[in-house]
Amino acid sequence: MTCEPRSEAIRVDINALEEFHPARHPAEALTGCRVIERSDGRARAIMPVPEFQSETATLGWMGTVADAAAAQAFATRVADGHGIRTMNLRLDRLGPLPPPQSMTTAEGFASGVDELTGLSRATLLDVEGRAFAECTARFAVVPSQEATMPPQPHRPAIVHPTTPSELVGVQRVQFDSSRVDIIARPPLDVCNHFGIVHGGLHAGFVDFAMRKLLTTMSPSLYRMLDLSLVYHRPAMLEHDRGLRLTASIDRRGRRITTVDASILSSSGTPLTIARGTFRT
Numbered sequence: 001m002t003c004e005p006r007s008e009a010i011r012v013d014i015n016a017l018e019e020f021h022p023a024r025h026p027a028e029a030l031t032g033c034r035v036i037e038r039s040d041g042r043a044r045a046i047m048p049v050p051e052f053q054s055e056t057a058t059l060g061w062m063g064t065v066a067d068a069a070a071a072q073a074f075a076t077r078v079a080d081g082h083g084i085r086t087m088n089l090r091l092d093r094l095g096p097l098p099p100p101q102s103m104t105t106a107e108g109f110a111s112g113v114d115e116l117t118g119l120s121r122a123t124l125l126d127v128e129g130r131a132f133a134e135c136t137a138r139f140a141v142v143p144s145q146e147a148t149m150p151p152q153p154h155r156p157a158i159v160h161p162t163t164p165s166e167l168v169g170v171q172r173v174q175f176d177s178s179r180v181d182i183i184a185r186p187p188l189d190v191c192n193h194f195g196i197v198h199g200g201l202h203a204g205f206v207d208f209a210m211r212k213l214l215t216t217m218s219p220s221l222y223r224m225l226d227l228s229l230v231y232h233r234p235a236m237l238e239h240d241r242g243l244r245l246t247a248s249i250d251r252r253g254r255r256i257t258t259v260d261a262s263i264l265s266s267s268g269t270p271l272t273i274a275r276g277t278f279r280t
Contacts, residue, residue, distance in 0.1 A: 060207020067200030069108030195238030
């Protein structure tokens with residue numbers, strides 16, 4: 001998909017948009033992600049690149065703006081009284097990520113829709129309009145009774161994590177030779193208005209687990225080339241505050257390493273599974 005970015009939308013300050021595009025739920029307030037346009041199978045979302053203390057934001061943390069643009073593009077083609085759920089999502093790196101706190105834009109386009117599912121794409125652009133990542137996502141149309149479930153009361157973000165560990169809510173980390181297990185308790189501010197962890201933030205969570213494993217095994221610099229996620233169940237923090245993140249090496253070569261990861265409930269039920277490809 002080729003998108004012609006609008007420079008005035010790309011360069012806009014998130015604070016200037018608050019009056020016209022207020023955060024719809026806690027996850028948007030926390031990340032600064034905003035959907036600023038949606039109509040006729042297209043959507044545009046913006047978000048500043050996260051600025052973490054002593055760490056650089058990586059591809060998975062851009063999943064929030066990618067998912068928002070792709071989902072809202074698809075939502076414009078869904079009949080009234082229905083909602084959508086993310087089934088799977090893939091991020092592909094096209095170039096270097098922009099620097100922290102610079103504004104990015106995701107241009108979403110619904111490329112195929114039927115009454116049950118649909119496919120959307122989103123191109124992620126830096127402040128100069130250069131594409132640095134591509135997202136492909138498939139969504140399911142949710143029955144009206146699920147789409148109209150009462151939303152949780154909106155809370156402005158009161159937690160402002162300064163590291164990925166704080167955003168994930170790491171409680172305990174356990175390693176063995178080729179695997180990491182992380183017990184986490186994320187802040188409720190990572191949720192949407194249904195009390196469910198924002199689908200795009202799942203990408204950041206599994207990215208974190210994968211890198212925690214890789215950097216422990218080797219000091220080499222690992223560059224993520226792509227990340228694929230399959231969503232099995234929502235992470236409903238309003239009902240179960242604990243999550244478990246796992247990552248294990250699938251294949252390790254001289255230049256390419258693939259890593260499998262999962263997000264599980266506190267009882268061990270799989271919520272999301274993922275695979276990432278890294279180059280050293």
